[in-house]
Amino acid sequence: QVQLVESGGALVQAGGSLRLSCVASGIIFNLYSMDWYRQAPGKQRELVATITRGDSTNYADSVKGRFTISVDNAKNTVFLQMNRLEPEDTAVYYCHALLRYTHYWGQGTQVTVSS
Numbered sequence: 001q002v003q004l005v006e007s008g009g010a011l012v013q014a015g016g017s018l019r020l021s022c023v024a025s026g027i028i029f030n031l032y033s034m035d036w037y038r039q040a041p042g043k044q045r046e047l048v049a050t051i052t053r054g055d056s057t058n059y060a061d062s063v064k065g066r067f068t069i070s071v072d073n074a075k076n077t078v079f080l081q082m083n084r085l086e087p088e089d090t091a092v093y094y095c096h097a098l099l100r101y102t103h104y105w106g107q108g109t110q111v112t113v114s115s
Helices: none
Strands: 003-007 011-013 018-025 033-039 046-051 057-059 067-072 077-082 091-099 102-105 109-114
Touching: 003 091, 018 033, 018 091, 018 109, 033 067, 033 077, 046 067, 046 077, 057 067
Parallel strands: 011 109
Antiparallel strands: 003 018, 018 077, 033 046, 033 091, 046 057, 067 077, 091 102, 091 109
């Protein structure tokens, strides 16, 4: 059974930092590209950050320079370090694993940034 379990979401003041974690089980973790998406109320889910199996990273323009995605293959975990948080970053953050046409999603973790 495949599971992606996120943690680390919280209420934080603008300018603060959070680190999200996503632990994967039931997959060969180092074969998958891993992403973080987010969905704010009334908005579509959007891609925030991606890390490929070659450790290449990509970021949405809105988070470049503030967010960093990384993996720990020994722990089957992907992280999202979020710095200089803004109220516009408020959303449910989802972990996503992709291998060719196979997708898996986590249940999401809430991040709320107060002004």
